[in-house]
Amino acid sequence: MSTATGTAPAVHIEPSDALPIVSVAVTFRSGSAHDPEGREGLARIFARMLRRGAHGYSSQQIEEAIDALGAELAADVSVSSTTVHFEVIRRSLDAMVDLVANLLARPTFDERELSRLLRESEAEIIEARDNDRALASRAFRRTLFAGHPYGRRVSGHIATLRTIGEGDVRAFYARHICRANAIVIVSGDVTDAEGREVAERLLAGLPEGERVADPVPPPVAKPGRHLVFVDKPDRSQTQMVIGGLGTDAHDSDHTALFVANTAFGGTFTSRLMQEVRAKRGWSYGASSRVGFDRQRDSFTMWTAPAAADAPPCLALQLELLHTFRDEGVTDAELEFVKRYLVRSHAFDIDTARKRVHQRLEAELYSLPEGYHEHYVDHVQAVTREAANASVKLRLSEDDLVIGVVGTHAEIGEVIAKAIPRLASVTVVPFDVE
């Protein structure tokens, strides 16, 4: 059951007595897109500060209280949202709700804790340089969405973290953390009435406030083909991500593109996996994805070939994309993938947590009415003509970003040569951010 009237907080409950645990998420419709220019990372720092001091509790006391209750608490930030979520053994639900309500309503934002957290966050940014896949993803998004909020790093940069002060954190809290900007989901071992009471208690200490507008404009395609090469020594393997703009959940052809992409690179036997892994053994994984946020997000192809195989693998992927746009999916591929999506849908909704998260997603991204409820019907209705038209309309071969992590001195030149009509090459040291 759900409520979402006017600017009241939206609440969704999904009871299940399968296990004696309860999951709760309090989401605010504000994320890193709301970071002020030059203060990138602020939303995430704010969220992490929530567990570092509240009325009557030091950071250490909060951690010990959570552990003693048999609970887990996390604060996550995306481009469009800030979420505090927790899971707790049923017998400790009341005490955990009291604790989290206190964290939300009466955080202390202690200056010493903030300094400590900022130093920790800097160290984590440096540590993240060990993750090649994440390096490829960031280089890709930074280039594709240059100047747009989707191109920003949620965790910020060392330079921007150093500009964040206590006043910034308090200002973010004051503007975004209010009832009207909140969505609460509760699933697990509660009744509907108990779940509603939990939601009300969690938000009781917050001001009514106003729903915060989404500041994100529609992204604009970056014209031409651009290679961004993240140079890292001693790479025996490359991480490659190729793509451009993808879909918006409000597009009339959104489901058609989703279905077509699933045939192209969304399953283990899809075209991309067959050509790259099964036939050639070039990469352990090969997939494509059309994600979405409140605005149009990216279409991406992912592979991780050995350094020597990277140029031919890249050329093959560009060829596959060309064929995909030119010829689309076949009748057989379409029928296959529709059967897969419809039949596997049982696993999209097999737990209370998954079901209630679908409702959170619908609220947060303002998804079209019935987006999840009529998913199967929407998939069934996709025709080959619609699928192939969406591929041609939404996916570009001309406007592409190619993100590669590898050793530039060894393969930089051959990678660039494998990309016809390349407009620019940018080489970035792996430790640049």
Added chain:
Amino acid sequence: MSPSAVPPPAVAPARRGAHADLLTELNRGRSALAEVRHDAAIAFGPSMRVERFVLGNGLKVLLLEDHTAPVVCLQTWFGVGSRHERPGKTGLAHLFEHLMFGETEDVAHGAFDRLLEEAGAETNAATFLDWTYYHTNCPKDALPLAMKLEAGRIARLVLRDPQVSSEKEVVANERRQRVDDDVDGSVSELLYREAFKKHGYGWPTIGWMADIQGFTTDDCTAFYRTYYAPNNASLVIVGDVSPGEALRLAQEHYGTLPPSTIPIEDVQPEPPQTEERRSRVEKPTPTQKIAIGYKGPALGDFDHAPLVLLNEILFGGRSSRVHRALVQEQEIASEVRGWVGSFRDPALYDVFLSARGEHTGAELLAALDHVLEAVRRDPLSQGELDRAKARLELGTLQGLETVSGKAEQIGFYETVLGDPAALFDKLYAYRRVSVGDLLRVARRYLIDSSRTIIEVFPDGTAEDDDEEDAEEEVAA
């Protein structure tokens, strides 16, 4: 497990006549290999029950009915992992896991996954030191297809080139991704190599690169014939299915498979380690790191539960002792973690520390030693122990949310300890652990002379430069 670790009886002897009518019906006209008998009804926590059946050919069928969603998880656990390999042929169990998705006498290359995906199923597999398992999540209607295909590849897999060569390439790429180009992966591999000089836990499950590239089709065929037999397997079925349907399908598809003679494992116990071992490596990583392996108990050992709790107190979350000391108070580490190995034979208690900024591995080790000295010297507080127990209780419950989560616990504990409900034995064991138990295991296992240390140094290429303008534009 020693007698004092045995929880209140969870394994009740099969009641006389349990499932008798069903079994009589199922066994009518079946061959001896396909005849099924009920072995035990085993409590799986306070409200669930695993039924264990055995076919005449030795195949165990473990069934947990869960009708909360119209889905089923089918897993096949084999009692073979990388420990059963030999030097020069490391990685064979894992390569074989890949090959099992190939051609059979009944199903063309590539069709296994295609048929299951078309039915809405999702498949995967995993190999580790003690075991290999195959996993299928499917809508309930697809269970007959899934079991038919599973049984087919156990009995009639076709092994030949170019598929074997191609899969070797895929595995080589997996190794590059997970080990060669991954600091954590390569350090963990080195740690186990240095810690185990005799036992098979010393070589990596994915195998050494030269071994992966050297496998022949004959190697794969010999491995298949040796280990892939019904009497070396446990079929775990969890979900919206009745015992009658599950057992009928098992008889129909697996009941013709003959058992094999599983070789007696030539296990080489690891001699006691009496001196600290140290190795140093350079990696393209921004900060120093240190990995430490203390010799730890086997999963079934009485000391395993207290050591898991001690690890939780030392490394579990932000209130843990090591996180507090090294990350929050001294600010010399950016990441700290610890894990007690869960293996059939005694393995390692792994610790990994990553330095912050210019701090060194030596500083990290000194700070860790200071914390460990305190837990060896003085009893921990009851409050710390209670918090660790609560964390583990939540973690246990979280792992049981899905049908595949339940199947994985059942299959793992059946394969490693012979008890599909041992997850709950562990939970009961955690509840009984005292502060004195923690002191004992700290003094028994956190010993400098039985530890192996890998020191990781940046190779000098990493710089602390955060300037975006370090990007270099190159003309296309």
